[in-house]
Ligand SMILES: [Zn+2]
């Protein structure tokens with residue numbers, strides 16, 4: 001088989017290659033973020049970026065004196081998988097791009113799992129993400145690594161901005177422009193109010209499990225550190241590296257007009273998210289791998305859920321649409 005020729009996919013709703021994110025062109029593109037918005041952004045950044053970093057350093061030092069046991073690793077990997085799946089399927093593929101349909105029970109479960117990833121409230125996450133797609137690597141892109149200059153120092157500064165620093169303070173995209181569909185989805189609007197409560201509960205959960213299992217203070221602390229703090233640090237930075245590293249280096253299979261790249265080496269740990277060039281080429285596709293030989297674990301989960309009738313209308317591009325967008329081989333990087 002030709003390596004660049006993805007296999008034909010079954011598709012109930014083939015994607016049109018001209019598909020773009022649904023927006024309302026009559027509305028203002030941005031609202032100016034108020035000091036209140038910036039205060040919320042700073043608080044979120046401190047809670048879910050700075051503290052996990054400091055906590056991870058502390059946990060790694062503590063591990064020399066009190067090594068983690070099997071339960072800590074089960075909590076670490078288990079909550080990594082659950083929160084990662086929630087972010088890619090609930091937040092990104094379903095809410096961000098409407099790539100498949102599901103009952104409110106399944107939507108709520110996937111989005112609730114996504115809350116554990118502490119990526120921010122759902123509506124503002126989706127608006128910011130659609131802004132990224134609509135102006136990728138252009139001045140309006142909230143987290144492009146490519147807008148800080150060409151010399152080495154500027155490139156590093158750009159990577160750092162795209163990885164984490166942009167979250168400290170950024171414009172707040174107009175929800176009526178970028179996510180009018182969500183604005184009118186009462187279930188999503190209601191669910192979004194529980195973001196912080198679920199995120200905090202998810203952080204406390206490993207400590208409760210540790211307290212019951214070990215019945216010691218150090219056992220409780222270690223479960224909290226590995227199941228919440230280190231897990232949050234690792235999962236977040238793997239996801240953020242898609243914004244930074246995969247807009248800088250990697251293979252470009254499709255012509256997308258931006259710097260998005262595919263990162264094969266992290267496809268399993270990102271649950272398929274790292275086929276970022278594929279995703280920019282077909283944002284509405286639920287299948288980021290676009291071929292069986294590009295592992296996309298979240299898509300495998302989605303197909304399993306479809307088999308049991310829990311999700312439906314999974315959107316993937318037609319074989320012809322994929323072929324039309326492929327870059328010429330001699331231009332690939
Ligand atoms: Zn991107």
Ligand SMILES: [Zn+2]
Nearest residue numbers: 096129279283
């Ligand atoms: Zn996307």
